[in-house]
Amino acid sequence: MDFFRLYWRVLALLKNDRWVAVGLSAAAVSLAGLQFLEPVLFGKVVDLLSKTDRLPVDVVWTEAFVLLGVWAAVGVSGIVANVAVALLADRMAHRNRLTSMSHYFQHVLALPLEFHGDVQSGRLMKVMLRGTDNLFGIWLSFFREHLITLVSMVVLLPLTLTMNWRLGLLLIALVIVFAVLTTLVIRRTQAAQAQVEGLHTELAGNVQDALSNVVVVQSFTRLNSEAKMFGDIMRRVLDQQFPVLNWWALVNVMTRASSTVTVILIFLLGTWLHLNGQATVGEIVSFMGFAGLLIGRLEGAVAFISHMLFQAPSMAEFFQVLDTVSTVPEKPGAQDLARAEGTVEFDQVGFGYPRSGKILHGVSFRALPGQTLALVGSTGAGKTTSMQLLQRLYDPQEGRILLDGVDLRDITLESLRRNIGVVFQESMLFNRTIRDNLLVGRPDSSQEEVERACRMAEAHDFITRQPKGYDTLVGERGASLSGGQRQRLAIARALLKDPPVLILDEATSALDAATEAKVSKAMKALMAGRTTFIIAHRLSTVREADEIMVFDQGRIVERGSFQALLAEQGRFAELVKTQLTGVS
Ligand SMILES: Nc1ncnc2c1ncn2[C@@H]1O[C@H](COP(=O)(O)OP(=O)(O)OP(=O)(O)O)[C@@H](O)[C@H]1O
Ligand SMILES: [Mg+2]
Structure with missing residues (x-):
């Protein structure tokens, strides 16, 4: 019994x-x-x-x-x-x-x-x-x-x-x-x-x-x-x-x-x-x-x-x-990547969530160290999903994803995630002090390092204006801060972590144009010298990407530089036109 x-x-x-x-x-x-x-x-x-x-x-x-x-x-x-x-x-x-x-x-x-x-x-x-x-x-x-x-x-x-x-x-x-x-x-x-x-x-x-x-x-x-x-x-x-x-x-x-x-x-x-x-x-x-x-x-x-x-x-x-066992188990002999160079490769990746149909079909691309790749496309096209696979929140059912030429499944989860920084649309903050939230990026950073990161992220000024400066409690999920402030903290946190690979998923889309302009300076500082993936609906933000990949229903349908894609007069040009004029 x-x-x-x-x-x-x-x-x-x-x-x-x-x-x-x-x-x-x-x-x-x-x-x-x-x-x-x-x-x-x-x-x-x-x-x-x-x-x-x-x-x-x-x-x-x-x-x-x-x-x-x-x-x-x-x-x-x-x-x-x-x-x-x-x-x-x-x-x-x-x-x-x-x-x-x-x-x-x-x-x-x-x-x-x-x-x-x-x-x-x-x-x-x-x-x-x-x-x-x-x-x-x-x-x-x-x-x-x-x-x-x-x-x-x-x-x-x-x-x-x-x-x-x-x-x-x-x-x-x-x-x-x-x-x-x-x-x-x-x-x-x-x-x-x-x-x-x-x-x-x-x-x-x-x-x-x-x-x-x-x-x-x-x-x-x-x-x-x-x-x-x-x-x-x-x-x-x-x-x-x-x-x-x-x-x-x-x-x-x-x-x-x-x-x-x-x-x-x-x-x-x-x-x-x-x-x-x-x-x-x-x-x-x-x-x-x-x-x-x-x-x-x-x-x-x-x-x-x-x-x-x-x-x-x-x-x-x-x-x-x-x-409950993990669906992304670590292999016994998994490799510890100390600090990756930052080459990321998707090789014919196919994927579906446990209770969904297939979401990604044969997605392939390659990002060299320091390059910026942009993922654009209509909502639900599979951009976030691809980036979740890169963080190995799930494993692809087909194909493989490589970091510095090593299959993600052969890297320890800890070292993989240490090498990847993420800034989300909703910057998730703990109900702790600003400093504690920043130290999540790298717990052993000194006060100077924390401040330097905050200056680069355009966050230092507003932090010092808080009642208790760096020791101010931010409230549940950072409720006592504005969206732009939360976002700059998230950027500072990622700067402190200093990962070779960076994912920005709609990182600025919750901000108004003025704040976005401010934050984009911080973003540039953050992206410098890292392999960066930007997901953005506002196409103006991806203008400088080395390569833009247009996703549609789980497939990459177009790719190239901003100018090249515009010249192609395809999906991307269509998207840009819609954003500029508001009509399709
Ligand atoms: N956890 C989940 N379980 C099942 N299906 C999911 C899950 N997350 C996303 N999906 C589905 O996967 C598809 C791709 O979603 P994804 O979040 O990758 O789109 P996206 O391109 O990032 O869209 P958006 O631009 O709106 O953020 C969608 O059809 C969505 O419904
Ligand atoms: Mg998304």
Whole structure:
């Protein structure tokens, strides 16, 4: 059953703490044993008391003291074991929760864009928090409760057979009834619970989506409809959840009932056996104690199993994310390109996204170090896609892409991306200080280097005019800066990174003409001496490119210099004319 595999996997995460786990297990085993000793001792006391009229007084006292001594020892050992378990288990669980979180965080950050495109960050966050909370709960309850329950069932229950096999069989029957009952309910409720969990995830995703677009929500007065969306999912969650709850309520009732029934049965069977001389009063008392103990443990186990079932889908989701492997794997012997010269070659590249048809067809071009190539063409033609392939966010299905003559698939991802700088249309900034955002380019840059880059990017002046200069916080996604300011920061960041290959994807198209003129000076500084790819809709910006490639439906349909293309009177000339006159 999947359930046990999941459980095992959760426990296996503790492998780095295996010695602590072994110690905890030992403590749990002794706790289980100690718990079983108490009813046994109790039974012995009763037997001793029922024999007082047949034994000499001093023998009674000696036996009583021996029993009391053992009892005291059992009590003290129990306390010691409990404290040890509580201390060690809590620490281990806290430590490992954070470790798992950090592991998940790093794993998710490294997953390719293809994965992030499909999954909303709100969901990823929810899966992480819920998943690690559940791990924490399972680890704790395993060492504090379930291991003890397990040892009681597997080792101690059969041992009761040696005390009195008839009463022992009765207890075993009780456990079997319990196990069967629970398994049935598990079977019935598993699918429904998985759906509930799926809905919860959907809910988290939608909330995140609404929160991150709060401006749209408010300006389009979407408050009510967003709230309604929430209400709809909420109703679906409850519709699925209630039947599951009914089943578990039934289990609870049956648990209670079976405990009463068991005690009555032990009493009945015990009395009958006692009358036939097959059980002492003490044994009956001990078995009643066992029954109470076992029922308590079983109740705990059932509660846990139901809880675990509620959590299982979210745990499964957690592991599913952890099991996602990169679609752009690094080859074992991949080469580390220290600093590339900057020759980029596309060789008959064909590509389609996982859930789209073919987007690029036989795209070939070559850029020599320091050259500037422009990619133009209508929207959706595949310009951004080509540049994503160059950064190896995806691998092409046909052909190959080479950097300095080496196939991208043979270069380590780290060194490839170190060699490529990108400035996007939306300059993505962290909600950190301006300096921290710049240092993303190269963390070890000095203040002088940072300032020099900012001067080249025409950013230094506006930065020093900010309230705290370089230490000003920029707000989420740089919200407290204007588009042009954000863009100049992005350029400065790329200057600091100083990559031999540069991609400018619509880097200036969000700017007005005046700001663009300002930024274009910064751009020129940035492009100097690098192999540069410019994607631009404003064709005036590509005038100086060494070669212009016109994309249409995933193919390069024309290429050449600005003048040559104009003279050709083809697609490009058409595009230019449209931009100048506004009519096609
Ligand atoms: N992640 C994705 N999954 C599936 N299809 C995608 C994805 N990204 C882009 N596409 C599709 O690929 C095609 C090319 O998109 P691309 O972004 O490369 O165009 P573009 O030339 O950069 O356009 P624009 O000038 O508007 O930026 C489009 O038809 C688009 O719908
Ligand atoms: Mg694009």
